[in-house]
Amino acid sequence: MEYETPLFFHVMQYANAADRDVIDMVSGNPDWEPPEALREGLREYADLDPDRFQYPPSEGLRELREEIAARRGVDADQVVVTNGAGEANYLAMARALERDRGSELLLTDPVYPYYPGKTTLLDGSQRFVATDEEGRLDPEAVRAAASAETAAIVVNTPNNPTGAVYPEETMRELVAVAEDHDAILVSDEVYDHYDLSGRFASALAVDSPNRIVTNAFSKSMAITGVRVGYAIFPPELVADAKRRHMLVNVATTRPGQYAVLNALRETGPDYYERNRERLRERVETFTDALDAAGAEYTTPRGSFYVMARFDGYPGTLENVERLIDEAGVAGMPGEAFGDSRSDWLRFALVTPRVEEAAERLATYFE
């Protein structure tokens, strides 16, 4: 497993440099439209007075924090607007480690590779709790792994890479484990708008001073490059997180915040439902073709990803590169997400060409 430099960018570069047509299923970059009000917000911003081009409040534009707070049922003071979920998770994990209640972070296996990378950066250590074949996490396994050394439990629901969605009873139990060890549950919910199961539950459903929720507009509004996310801290943990945010980044990009605020206000539920529906169709199309190819796979309950396994073709970086060159399909090596998935490949459903991709895979592996 590669903790230090996530492999995403490497694989994307390899695919871009390939000498043939490659269907890109590597990244978590949506290929669909951002809300029209997001574009409109950027246009409006471009014409504002010079003072609106200057530093926003470090913790984020007040109106944006209030809008987020109202939607999430928290106090605006608990919200820090961040440079995407990336910074939100960094702040959350740093805050958990700074409490001096242990230096170990419990992560899942498979895991989103940025989490162990951030842990190392912050001088913490990793301990992994295996999920089952479908990506489900048993809170009792987390409890068994927790100790006085546990600073935080970091989860991602809906999950990248497994597509699992943790039900409310799981979230409740995870918060309870965190409380029992005076640790922090960090719940990264960046795919919350892509719950296909109807069973998604935010950690915010469980009131507790021991949980931090991170999120971003990167996936929900198809704007991974704009870099606007947020973290919701318990009141007693927020001041130190704001301080770190200020010292590292000063503030989050203001045109992005302005445009996101406009999009939040002006975009109805149909936008999000349309994106979920498209994803549902792609899941069906891709898994049908995988069935036809005789591949093993997990059907995602949420997020963008299908994990698939082809006989005698382990999920190594070398095999991913071979698949790019020889089949014209780019995925991610399963080994990037943990030893438990080293036989698997991850395919992101962020291309209209999912059927063609599955057919290429079927032809290649037949």
Add this chain to the structure above:
Amino acid sequence: MEYETPLFFHVMQYANAADRDVIDMVSGNPDWEPPEALREGLREYADLDPDRFQYPPSEGLRELREEIAARRGVDADQVVVTNGAGEANYLAMARALERDRGSELLLTDPVYPYYPGKTTLLDGSQRFVATDEEGRLDPEAVRAAASAETAAIVVNTPNNPTGAVYPEETMRELVAVAEDHDAILVSDEVYDHYDLSGRFASALAVDSPNRIVTNAFSKSMAITGVRVGYAIFPPELVADAKRRHMLVNVATTRPGQYAVLNALRETGPDYYERNRERLRERVETFTDALDAAGAEYTTPRGSFYVMARFDGYPGTLENVERLIDEAGVAGMPGEAFGDSRSDWLRFALVTPRVEEAAERLATYFE
């Protein structure tokens, strides 16, 4: 001196909440127009295809890195595009401390308060080297303070808060001191376009594996809120800096990068000269009025700031708040920048009302 949370935001909030008209000379927020091509870049971006709203390369858009590299005479691989100079300095200081060649950072007194704040965040310690009354830094004083414990020397030229501009011989000597102790010179040159002396010299003028240069478009393009900056690393130090950037922020905001690239390409030297000329006029107006008021002050050679001293009125936060309430002028307390300036106040020339401000001060202190 307040290391942890820079006081800027506190004073700005106090001034905004005041019950009277206050002339804001607190922040380093330019009050002049961004380049028209910056606005145009945002408008263009708003209409791009969805794929242009997704993650840019983590280290920055290639075209932007190449444009910066060409202007600064370095290789594009050495450039990391950051969330403003704030992140650039964070990455530079982290990189210097990670080399395990000591954990002490040499800073100037007076100092830009984010530097000691970042040092503490990164588990380093501070050692201060006094500048003279005009803010000039004697490299021999830096050499005398340097030791095997020195990880970095962090300077800012043109300087905030003193307005000093370090000449080339100073930069050359500072690089030599860094080399002699296997330390890093971190040179923050965010005010480079506001050199009023004609004597500014970038640390890039001295080729060395021991210097990192940080900068941003925040001041030069009057866009502190857009959050686009950069750091230039020696080839052997850049990979680890890129990794930290990726793990903390993933990438820098793409609409901002796009707009800055457009502005770099389309904006002629007259834009920058006009801004310098405005600043020259404000310096003259403000210092003339201070003369008339019998105040002591330093005439800036660059950057936006005038330090002034009024008899019997030390530069405490309390006195700054009193000045807001009773004179209607908001400055920064000198004590925020170091003990050596605790008798002084800092006024930022980022308002067209500098003459009125100076008159208010004259009336108040007469």
